[in-house]
Amino acid sequence: MDFWFFLIQVLNGVQYGLLLFLVASGLTLIFGIMGIINLAHGAFYMLGAYLAYWLARTTGSLVAAVLLSLPISAAIGYVIEALLVRTLYRRDHLDQVLLTYGLILIFNEATRMAWGADVHGVPVPEALNWSIKLTDTLSYPVYRLMLSGVCAVLAIGMYLVIARTRFGMWVRAGASNRDMVAALGIDVKLLFGLVFAIGAALAGLAGAISTPITSVAPGMGDSVLILCFVVVVIGGVGSIKGAFLGAMLIGLADTFGKVFVPDFASFTVYGVMAAVLLWKPRGLFS
Numbered sequence: 001m002d003f004w005f006f007l008i009q010v011l012n013g014v015q016y017g018l019l020l021f022l023v024a025s026g027l028t029l030i031f032g033i034m035g036i037i038n039l040a041h042g043a044f045y046m047l048g049a050y051l052a053y054w055l056a057r058t059t060g061s062l063v064a065a066v067l068l069s070l071p072i073s074a075a076i077g078y079v080i081e082a083l084l085v086r087t088l089y090r091r092d093h094l095d096q097v098l099l100t101y102g103l104i105l106i107f108n109e110a111t112r113m114a115w116g117a118d119v120h121g122v123p124v125p126e127a128l129n130w131s132i133k134l135t136d137t138l139s140y141p142v143y144r145l146m147l148s149g150v151c152a153v154l155a156i157g158m159y160l161v162i163a164r165t166r167f168g169m170w171v172r173a174g175a176s177n178r179d180m181v182a183a184l185g186i187d188v189k190l191l192f193g194l195v196f197a198i199g200a201a202l203a204g205l206a207g208a209i210s211t212p213i214t215s216v217a218p219g220m221g222d223s224v225l226i227l228c229f230v231v232v233v234i235g236g237v238g239s240i241k242g243a244f245l246g247a248m249l250i251g252l253a254d255t256f257g258k259v260f261v262p263d264f265a266s267f268t269v270y271g272v273m274a275a276v277l278l279w280k281p282r283g284l285f286s
Contacts, residue, residue: 032238
């Protein structure tokens with residue numbers, strides 16, 4: 001394996017890991033802070049992809065479609081939290097699993113009713129539809145580089161918000177002791193609603209910006225959800241830093257697994273998880 005082929009696989013792994021981080025960061029916030037096992041989180045990834053597909057056809061611009069899909073995903077997430085999820089905070093995890101699994105079925109059927117069961121695609125924007133030539137036979141798409149850059153900027157921004165702002169302080173305090181936060185006069189219901197909406201928006205954004213490099217189809221969020229739970233387990237529940245590192249590990253493991261051992265590619269992902277849990281049973285940054 002030559003250097004340029006190896007570099008391409010590294011770039012693919014990093015890009016996939018950053019995309020997973022966008023989805024997993026929202027999942028780990030919802031799980032770690034609100035204590036909700038949200039099986040429907042992958043459905044927001046699918047929703048963002050379908051919104052981008054529909055809005056791109058309507059507006060003729062993928063950028064406009066992504067920007068419009070972001071507040072829509074956040075608004076749907078906030079409404080779902082206010083009407084459904086909010087009733088589960090004091091209930092058993094089984095109730096959470098049943099409700100959020102039901103939401104998966106509703107989302108999947110709703111997308112089939114709205115856009116059909118066919119597989120759809122979104123073209124790469126013209127300005128980014130070119131590649132950087134590496135060798136006479138190898139090149140790398142500029143859109144994938146842009147995708148990695150956007151995800152990296154969002155990751156840095158998320159870290160700064162959580163670590164350096166008052167809202168981030170409330171979020172971290174809510175994860176530690178929600179009753180004390182409420183006693184200090186902070187509206188915990190509003191805070192949790194915003195956290196859920198942000199998680200939904202991040203998952204929807206990941207789905208929207210990935211449409212030019214993946215297929216848009218009902219149920220596309222299910223496989224992403226499984227990998228995101230692996231990321232959360234590896235990184236530690238509630239840890240943004242852990243979600244980032246876990247996503248990088250899974251992105252690289254999945255990419256190189258498909259290259260070197262395609263018949264056992266899925267095993268490489270779970271092998272990484274098993275190795276980390278043997279070393280750190282509660283995750284890297286629990």
